[in-house]
Amino acid sequence: MERAFEVNGLPEDEAGEPACFPRIVxxxxxxxxxxxxxxxxxxxxxxLHARVTSLSHAEFAAAGIGxxxxxxxxxxxxxDEIHWLGLDDAAExxxxxxxxxxxxxxxxxxxxxLFSYEGHFAHYPPGAFYKRxxxxxxxxxxxxxxxxxxxNPEWHADDGGEMLMYAPQGEEPFARLLPRMGRIAVFLSEExxxxxxxxxxxxxxxxxxxxxxxxxxxxxxxPD
Numbered sequence: 001m002e003r004a005f006e007v008n009g010l011p012e013d014e015a016g017e018p019a020c021f022p023r024i025v026x027x028x029x030x031x032x033x034x035x036x037x038x039x040x041x042x043x044x045x046x047x048l049h050a051r052v053t054s055l056s057h058a059e060f061a062a063a064g065i066g067x068x069x070x071x072x073x074x075x076x077x078x079x080d081e082i083h084w085l086g087l088d089d090a091a092e093x094x095x096x097x098x099x100x101x102x103x104x105x106x107x108x109x110x111x112x113x114l115f116s117y118e119g120h121f122a123h124y125p126p127g128a129f130y131k132r133x134x135x136x137x138x139x140x141x142x143x144x145x146x147x148x149x150x151x152n153p154e155w156h157a158d159d160g161g162e163m164l165m166y167a168p169q170g171e172e173p174f175a176r177l178l179p180r181m182g183r184i185a186v187f188l189s190e191e192x193x194x195x196x197x198x199x200x201x202x203x204x205x206x207x208x209x210x211x212x213x214x215x216x217x218x219x220x221x222x223p224d
Contacts, residue, residue: 021105033187045182047091049151052121052204078130082120119208130196135189143189145210150179161199
């Protein structure tokens with residue numbers, strides 16, 4: 001059953017890596033971000049959609065902002081709910097395997113020192129939003145690269161729920177992404193403010209971050 005979720009369901013290069021990886025690396029090097037459709041096998045995006053929509057309300061938690069002692073919930077800033085990814089589900093394991101392939105490839109070509117990954121399903125009920133923000137924590141530099149995968153079949157413009165992306169000092173968005181099935185956004189976490197607009201229907205995605213290892217003087221980071 002799990003073979004339906006293999007990460008090599010799309011064309012590969014001669015090294016056996018997904019064919020989209022060179023484009024992701026090239027656009028990160030040139031622009032700091034890459035926006036791409038159909039980056040992962042349809043079997044995997046379908047399995048991830050089935051997984052997230054099968055989760056009960058009790059398996060989601062209200063999303064917060066900040067980290068450690070700064071962590072808190074603020075519904076004026078964001079109103080989505082999340083479920084952290086793990087290894088107990090076949091579809092989640094397959095996504096984490098693809099993410100690990102990408103980490104190794106990016107490190108080999110861009111020398112970013114990506115050390116680990118954390119990610120979660122995000123559910124935005126109708127009307128939910130996330131105000132403009134950056135993904136790096138205040139006073140920290142451990143989140144290096146953001147990866148967002150959208151899991152919404154047959155999503156149309158009038159459904160809303162776009163992610164707006166801004167240049168580091170920009171006041172107007174340079175990209176407006178509908179959260180269509182299989183669409184992926186990869187960008188430098190500290191550089192690009194972004195926000196999620198309210199949608200008219202349930203909106204699902206995976207949001208995740210590659211982190212670097214900033215452990216110093218007995219202070220472990222990333223934490224367990």
